[in-house]
Amino acid sequence: MTNKIVSWYKVNKRNLPWRLSRDPYKIWVSEIILQQTQIKNGINYYNKFLKLFPDVKKLANSSEENVLKAWQGLGYYNRAINMLHTAKKIAFDLDGNFPDKYSELLKLKGIGDYTASAISSICYNEKKAVVDGNVYRVISRYFDVEESIDTAKGKNKIKKIATSILPKDKVGDYNQALMDFGALQCTKYNPKCLECPLANKCVAKEKNTVHVRPVKSKIKVSKIRYFNYFHIKNNCYFIVQKRKSNDVWKKLYEFPLIESKKSLKFEELVKNSFFKNFKVLDFKKKFVLVHKLSHQQLKIFFWELYVEKIPSDFKKITFNQFKKYPFPKPFEIYLEYLDKIN
Ligand code: SF4
Structure with a gap:
């Protein structure tokens, strides 16, 4: 299997900007971004991130707000905060030197098995298997693994198999080859089995279980929450606040928020004690x-409100100022909407 994957990779390798380098900083940035988004979007974020923070020292000396702004739209903002923390550790405590061993990389905040395996194998040829969603799929099918990949047992089994088939040399290239193979050949839907170099030994193909591999057992239960945001305006100013609680979008900026258990009318929302601070002149549901x-x-x-006065204990800014702050994705959409209608 291993040799065939390597041969396939020589012909089909994706040209990705981070593959031009073995610099652990660049590989680290790319791997963290790719845990958040698809390749196409990831390339844009990667290029933008490296332009702003070309090396670990530059990142370490940046403000949290600037790093969050660069991360805006990717989600899981703790990843960006952890990156800044780790950049400081490397720049100031380790004299700018990235650890060159899997075991040392694992000690850094925000670097788990996946990222440590990627950096150590790609940059230092350490024999560590990188197991992402693509690799789970290829191995589950090729070896017809029946264990569910969202259980510890299933994960361990795939990791063990992935480790056992690592080549002696060029481990990083091979890891990337296997990921590309999953992304391009052994795809989630409509895998190209008829023209697959692994087809004659692929157990799932032989047993006709390709469409049910990998196995996933847990059904994601999605909780529904209702966020009422108030775009509270007075002249060209409006109110913003920084999210502090241990919840989604921590440390990002937003409008004043009332969370409710269901969709509410403005007449119901305005009874909230928060509105004691204002004399509302007009309101409309915007978006x-x-x-x-x-x-x-x-x-x-999103509710748009005009108030007589914004009390001084609220942070008030203008539209152009707001665009410089890190804010959650829905605000990007809301701002685009406002740009369109104004
Ligand atoms: S034969 Fe099909 S299922 Fe098996 S490895 Fe190839 S593409 Fe994947």
Whole structure:
């Protein structure tokens, strides 16, 4: 299997910008971004991130707000905060030197088995298997693994198999080859089995179980939440706040928010004690959208309000200032909507 994957890779390798380098900083950035998004979108984020923070020292010396702004739209903002933390550790405690061993990389905040395996194998040829969603799929099919890949048992089994088939040399190239093979050949839907170099030994193909591999047992239950955002305006200013609680979008900026258990009318929302701070002159429901996260669905209502005065204990800014702050994806959509209608 291993040799065939390597031969396939020589012909079909994807040209990705981080593959031009074995610099652990670049590989680290690319791997963390790719845990958040698809390749196409990931390339844009990667290029933008490296332009802003070309090396670990530059990242370490950046503000949290700038890093979050560069990360805006990718989600899981803790990943960006952890990257900044780790960049500081490397730049200031390790004299700018990235650890060159899997076991040392694992000690860094935000670097788990997957990222440590990727960096150590790609940059230092350490014999570590990188197991992403593509690799889970290829191995589950080729070896017809019946264990569910969302259980520890299933994960361990795939990792063991992946480790056992690693080549002696060029481990990083091979890891990338297997990921590309899953992304391009052994795809989730309509895998190209008829023209597959592994077909004659692929157990799932032989047993006709390709369409049910990999096995997943857990059904994701999506919790529904209702977010009512208030775009509270006075002249050209409006109110923003920084999210502090341990919830989604921590440390990003937003409008004042009231979360409710169901969709509410403005007459019901305005009874909230928060509105004691304002004399509302006018209001309208501006925009509604549904934002899906991995375990929750946010139904978001943007309300536009005109108030007589914004009390001084609220942070008030202008539109152009707001665009410089890191804010969640739905705000990007809301701002685009405002740009369109104004
Ligand atoms: S034969 Fe089909 S299922 Fe098996 S490895 Fe190839 S593409 Fe994947």
